[in-house]
Amino acid sequence: MDFMRRAAAIAAVAGLALAGACVSAPSIDRHLENTPATPVQVSTPHGVLTHAQSRRILDELRKRSPQGTVLDRHLAIEQTLAGTPLSAGNRATLLQDGAQTYPAELAAIRSAKSYIHLEMYIFEGGEVGREFADALVERRRAGVEVHVLYDGVGSMDTPKEFFDGLRHEGIEVTAFNDVSPKGVLRKGPNLDHRDHRKLIVVDGRVAFVGGINISHVYGPSPRGPGGSPPSAGSGSSKGSGKEEAKGGIESRPWRDTQVRIEGPVVAQLERTFLEQWAKQRKEAVQEDARYFPKVAPAGDELVRAIAGTPDEGVDAAYVALVSAIENSESTVRIMNAYFVPAKDLREALVGAARRGVRVELILPAHLDTWVVLEAGRSFYTELLEAGVHI
Numbered sequence: 430m431d432f433m434r435r436a437a438a439i440a441a442v443a444g445l446a447l448a449g450a451c452v453s454a455p456s457i458d459r460h461l462e463n464t465p466a467t468p469v470q471v472s473t474p475h476g477v478l479t480h481a482q483s484r485r486i487l488d489e490l491r492k493r494s495p496q497g498t499v500l501d502r503h504l505a506i507e508q509t510l511a512g513t514p515l516s517a518g519n520r521a522t523l524l525q526d527g528a529q530t531y532p533a534e535l536a537a538i539r540s541a542k543s544y545i546h547l548e549m550y551i552f553e554g555g556e557v558g559r560e561f562a563d564a565l566v567e568r569r570r571a572g573v574e575v576h577v578l579y580d581g582v583g584s585m586d587t588p589k590e591f592f593d594g595l596r597h598e599g600i601e602v603t604a605f606n607d608v609s610p611k612g613v614l615r616k617g618p619n620l621d622h623r624d625h626r627k628l629i630v631v632d633g634r635v636a637f638v639g640g641i642n643i644s645h646v647y648g649p650s651p652r653g654p655g656g657s658p659p660s661a662g663s664g665s666s667k668g669s670g671k672e673e674a675k676g677g678i679e680s681r682p683w684r685d686t687q688v689r690i691e692g693p694v695v696a697q698l699e700r701t702f703l704e705q706w707a708k709q710r711k712e713a714v715q716e717d718a719r720y721f722p723k724v725a726p727a728g729d730e731l732v733r734a735i736a737g738t739p740d741e742g743v744d745a746a747y748v749a750l751v752s753a754i755e756n757s758e759s760t761v762r763i764m765n766a767y768f769v770p771a772k773d774l775r776e777a778l779v780g781a782a783r784r785g786v787r788v789e790l791i792l793p794a795h796l797d798t799w800v801v802l803e804a805g806r807s808f809y810t811e812l813l814e815a816g817v818h819i
Contacts, residue, residue, distance in 0.1 A: 506752045510745040511697075511735045519692030520728025527647030530637070530687040531557065537631045537689075538564045543719055544574040546702045548628040550583035551642035554591035558643050562591070566598045575600040578706055580624045581607035583642070603709055627687070628702060633722045636698045638734075639687030640766075648682035686764075691727035697734040704736075751777045757786045764791040767798070768805040775808060782816035789818045 508514065524530040538545055538561070545568060552558055569575045577595060579587075581604040592602050605624040629637040641647055690698065699720050707714040737746035754761050754777040761781055768790070770778070782788045790812070796802040809819060 507733055507735065507749050510749055511733055513697050513733060515731045515733050516692065516694035516697065517731055518726030518728065519690060519694045519730040519732045521730050521732060522689040524637075524639070524641075524687040524689055526682055526684060526686075527557075527641060528682070530639070530641045530647070531560075533689055534629055534637050534687075535560065535564050537629070537635050537637070538568060541568050541573045541631045543632045544576070545632075546576050546578075546628075546630045546699065546706075548578045548624065548626045548702050548705060549643055550580045550623070550625045550627060551644050552577070552579045552584045552587060553642075553644045554587040555645050557645045557647075558587070558591070561643050562595060565595065565600060569599050576702075576706060577602045578605055578624070578702070578709065579603075580605045582623055583625070603706065605705075605709055624705065626701075626705070628698060630695060630699045630702055633695055633699055633720055634691065634724055636690045636695045637687055638690065638698060640685040641687045646683045647685060685766075690732065691724075692730070692732070693724050693726070694732040694734055695724065696721050701734065701736040747774075750774070754778060754781055757781050759786060761786055761788045762791075763789070766793055766796065767801050768792050769801060770805075770808060775811065778812060778817055779815040782812075787818070788816070792819060 504515070522533075524533055545565060547565070552561075554562075565575050565577070575595075577592075577600060579592070579602070584604075585608055592604075596602050606622060627637075627639055627642055700714075703714050703720065706712075735746045735749050737744045751773050754774070761778070778788055778790075792805065793802065813819060
């Protein structure tokens with residue numbers, strides 16, 4: 430994969446992983462069509478480059494892209510949506526499943542010197558969750574600031590005492606749109622807006638973002654065998670358990686991906702956490718310089734973090750995804766568990782396949798929610814007839 434495609438892929442991963450779900454997909458045509466031709470900027474650890482310097486970097490990308498105007502359009506759309514420049518000098522490392530992700534995340538947490546910011550849809554209180562909790566508590570006792578933001582629905586089966594224990598140790602803990610009677614009265618119709626992010630930022634220097642929660646469904650704890658079967662609260666099936674008893678599909682670790690990111694773009698991810706935290710707590714966004722240290726280049730990746738939100742309106746990460754597909758030149762590859770594509774996304778996939786782009790989807794044969802599985806399969810015929818490979 431060449432430099433341009435690696436940068437685009439990592440930017441897409443970051444954007445998708447930050448997307449807040451549980452909002453209806455909006456019509457985005459007017460947003461794509463009316464996006465101004467914003468000059469694309471590139472930032473480095475030394476600041477935002479001049480227009481001429483940015484153009485030189487983008488020219489290198491165009492040498493690898495036969496349709497330079499298409500690349501220009503998509504990068505301009507991204508910049509308008511995110512409001513942040515492309516960040517140069519980053520290293521992005523793909524981590525597969527819990528077996529690779531948990532040891533890397535725990536190592537980063539245990540090395541924290543200043544702060545740890547953790548935002549998680551599902552934070553279980555079982556063996557895996559306990560190991561993360563122990564690591565967070567150890568760092569807090571060493572004087573490291575720790576903030577934990579968990580989703581009130583995703584983590585609703587986690588005992589209240591688990592999070593109270595973290596608070597007792599001096600860790601700042603907040604539930605996103607909690608489902609307590611008080612939370613229901615306070616949030617009202619917005620209670621269905623969920624925070625599906627899985628984000629950890631340590632010392633402003635390393636971040637993890639992707640699809641992996643803190644849950645035993647992704648495999649055994651790094652320090653020992655897994656515990657009980659997946660619970661309904663962690664998103665598992667409430668089936669008869671026969672498959673599990675046989676060591677069948679339901680007993681296998683869930684397949685997912687996380688990205689470890691080092692470099693200046695970590696500041697963009699940090700800001701998404703601070704904004705979400707402040708909004709939930711109804712506080713001003715913290716601008717403490719400790720959260721935005723000067724970071725040396727860590728690699729050669731160009732990355733931009735695009736934050737999706739669970740609020741009403743157009744989701745920037747979703748618009749960026751559709752734009753990337755509509756501006757694709759050769760291949761589109763998507764691996765997705767909960768595939769129920771809205772009209773904009775279906776049309777983008779069909780359009781790309783019909784103009785000769787090879788579109789490949791890896792989708793689940795088994796899923797914890799059969800309704801979602803069947804809903805997604807209802808679109809297979811349309812996609813296959815257009816030339817999409819599933």
